[in-house]
Amino acid sequence: MxxxxxxxxxxxxxxxxxxxxxxxxxxxxxxxxxxxxxxxxxxxxxxxxxxxxxxxxxxxxxxxxxxxxxLDMPLGDIGTFSRAKRPRRLPVVLSHEEVMRVLNQLSGPMYLMATLMYGSGLRLIETCRLRVRDIDTERLIITVRAGKGDKDRTTLLPAVCLPALEAQIESAEQQLAYRIARGRVPVTLPHALDRKYPNAGISLGWQWLFPASRPCCDDAGNVVLHHIHSSAVQKAVKQAMKSASLPRPGSCHTLRHSFATQLLSQGTGIRTVQELLGHKSIETTQIYTHVIGKEFAGVRSPLG
Known part of the structure; x- marks a missing residue:
């Protein structure tokens, strides 16, 4: 593999x-x-x-x-078997007010990560994998590298996140200086970048925006610093949603769903939303039009 x-x-x-x-x-x-x-x-x-x-x-x-x-033994025809049913379910979405209630239950890096998932439409793992170099504060753009399907894309950077992002980058810079002074623990790097650019692991641009609390060992046994584990973020967001007393259960992905529905309800073109979300097919994005009722084409109930 x-x-x-x-x-x-x-x-x-x-x-x-x-x-x-x-x-x-x-x-x-x-x-x-x-x-x-x-x-x-x-x-x-x-x-x-x-x-x-x-x-x-x-x-x-x-x-x-x-x-x-x-095994070099291709299966060929395995015959018929009971297929699990693929139910057509609509995603759970939150209103803007409900999202704000959830965000108000969070603080520090968890607040910033949840804000980016809602404000930029990032997946959970994409948020965890952000590096300092992926943040463009001048053009208000976030670059998502090696996202789902190993594809790169750019998405929106909410201006409201700038102070928290600048503080997070400053924290990453301070942590880097601390690690260099005590043993040069590098961050994990993709593919062969650590061999091509030996100092990349201790350069600011390649530092994780949301690093783990302590170093770990990679597959080769080297001590490195990885990004925060997604399960920690999931736990914090679920607890925040519980504390916000929402009428519907949700998760980190609910914030991404809410990003898409908010854009579509504001009149943003579905192709633009598709690109921001990184969907391969427009059909995947169209599910959100059903959530906000666009398929009814303005038809009103007899009761008004």
């Missing part, structure tokens, strides 16, 4: 499903199994575990990868 440049998250997910498949069939070696066992496993996921359609497809992709690229 690393040779094929799969993301670390995909690597972790595929390994999980491959282990699950092996345990489900009594710890038999995959080479001794084939399409019938894969079919039974996928059936089990849909019928007994009630997984979502995307989860079942994820498991199938992991097993196809295993047999095709590792």
């Amino acid at each position: 690393r040779v094929k440049r799969y993301s670390p998250r995909t690597e972790k997910t595929y390994c999980y499903w491959i282990r699950f498949f092996i345990r489900y069939h009594g710890v038999r070696h995959p080479a001794s199994m084939g399409p019938s066992e894969v079919q039974a496993f996928l059936e089990h996921l849909a019928v007994e575990r009630y997984v979502a359609a995307a989860t079942q497809n994820q498991a199938l992709n992991a097993l196809v990868f295993l047999y095709r690229h590792i």
Whole structure:
């Protein structure tokens, strides 16, 4: 998977499903199994575990990868099996007033991260992975690098975030100076940048905007500084939503959904919203038009 440049998250997910498949069939070696066992496993996921359609497809992709690229035994036709149903659900969105209530329950970096998810439409992991160099305070632009699908894009930087962002960058600079004075602990860098540019890991531009609280070891055993873990942000935002007494449960992604619906309700073109969100297909963005009722084309209820 690393040779094929799969993301670390995909690597972790595929390994999980491959282990699950092996345990489900009594710890038999995959080479001794084939399409019938894969079919039974996928059936089990849909019928007994009630997984979502995307989860079942994820498991199938992991097993196809295993047999095709590792065992050199392509599965071919695995026959028919119960498909998990893909329900058509509308995303949960919040009004601007409800989002403000949530943000008022947060402080420090968590407040800034939640503000960027709502004000810029960033995904949670994109927010965690922001570096100092990605913030353009003059043009009010955020550059999202290697987002979903390994694509770069630019999005809005809310002017209201500038004081907090400048303070966060100053904090990153101070932390960098502290680490250099006590042992040069570099930040994690993508691909081979640490070999091409040996000093990039201790340059301000490459520092994480939201670093982890302490260093860790990378795959090679080197002590490095990673970005804040997404689970910490999820926990803080969920707690803030609970404290805000919202009528609907939400998550970090709810802030991104709310960003999209707010723009569309203000009359922003759907293509522009698609680009800001980084959606590959316009159909993905169109789901928000259903949330705000645009498909009704001005039709009013008989009751007014």
